Amino acid sequence: MLDIGHYLTRITAHLENGRLVGDVVAQNRGARSEYEFVAVRHDPKAAAAAAAVQAPSIAGNWEIPLSDPSAKGEKAFRFIVEQKGAEVAASILRVDGDTGAYSGVFKNGAWQLSHFDGSRPGVIEVTPQADGTLRIVQGGARAQRSAADAYAAAPDGRAARVFTAYRPEVARAKGLPQPANHLTHSTARDAGEKFTFSFPDLDGRLRSHDDPGFKGKAVIAVVTGTWCPNCHDEAQYLGRTGPQVPRPGLAVVALNFEEVEQQQSLQRARAFVSQYNVEYPYLQAGSPEEMWAKVPQLVNLNTWPTTLFIGRDGTIRAVHSGFGSPATGDFYAKQDKEFTSRVEQLLAEKAPVAAETPAPADPVAVADH
Secondary structure, three states: OEEEOOOOEEEEEEEEOOEEEEEEEEEEOOEEEEEEEEEOOOOHHHHHHHHOOOOOOOOEEEEEEOOOOOOOOOOEEEEEEEEEOOEEEEEEEOOOEEOOOEEEEEEOOEEEEEEEOOOOEEEEEEEEOOOOOEEEEEOHHHHOOOOOOOOOEOOOOOEOEEEEEEOHHHHHHOOOOOOOOOOOOOEEOOOOOEOOOEEEOOOOOEEEOOOOOOOOOEEEEEEEOOOOHHHHHHHHHHHHOOOOOOOOOEEEEEEEEOOHHHOOOOHHHHHHHHHOOOOOOEEEEEOHHHHHHHOOOEEOOOOOOEEEEEOOOOEEEEEEEOEOOHHHOHHHHHHHHHHHHHHHHHHHOOOOHHHHOOOOOOOOOOOOO
16 A cells, blocks of 8 residues: 555555456545556567567647637646657646656557556557547546547546547647637736735745735746645745745745645645655645635635735736646747746846835745746
8 A cells, every 4th residue: 555645645455366356445625536557667679679560650749729718718738748669758738737748658659658656547649640640538438449439437446538639730730629728717806917926835834915925026926736736836846946945035825725625634735745846835725616706816716726926016017827848849948948037037127116115024934936
């Protein structure tokens, strides 16, 4: 048995005829999800044989138009592929973030790719088509059999999803919809309105935008939740390689929305903070359903995470919806450049005169990043 505390996931398995047979139980947004799995030992000979296959090239960027808009209003997703011979790592990128890297090899005319991020397992089958498109079947049943039935049930009881991916230039020529813009999906309702907050930290101490650790500084504020895989990706980024490395004039704060069941013990939130070495204040803002009431300053706020770039004067200068992990390749690099550039712009601004007056020492002041 393996407990993954920062995801609140438990993996149980037993050895059966040389295979590991087990299940994954994960709590997400207050609901329990259960997935069964079978794992076999890595076979070097089979892997070498797969690597020797002459696989067609699908590397690069693709777009997946949707027959119906997503729950967040998206009309298309991105599909990003890195390929080395017959081996592929691919990710589906939505406006709220990506699936993580599905990885695998080409065999029997298709790529059989799988992924597990600590919260949920997944598989996709990617088949190149004669017209230059890709047929993508997302659902657990596809790792073992052909994707002949577009809606065959996956092992967890949910229907598999079937997509067609086009190269971006082909999608434009056909007049297909583009993926959502991460920089305009959510916006500030009033550019002149100051972003305010007041929530307790993990120790129950109330922190607010008026604390000396925030006032007069550039601030990165993240609307987040530990049940959200893409929020885990951003926490790793902010804690290790992001633009917030300790420097004068910059502070980071997380507004965490945790399920009601977790709000007493904060078990997963504490494990999350420990796992990713989160040194910035991790404030408990309420339950996910309360996000719109607790963060009313944003319009069309519906992605986890959402990152706000706040100027020294306290106003929102930019909003970035979602977070793409390193699995998104060039998109991740572009995102990193964007985050860093925005921070540099905010730090270049002169602090308000009132904020330049030294404030008295505050024993619970937020550490200045």
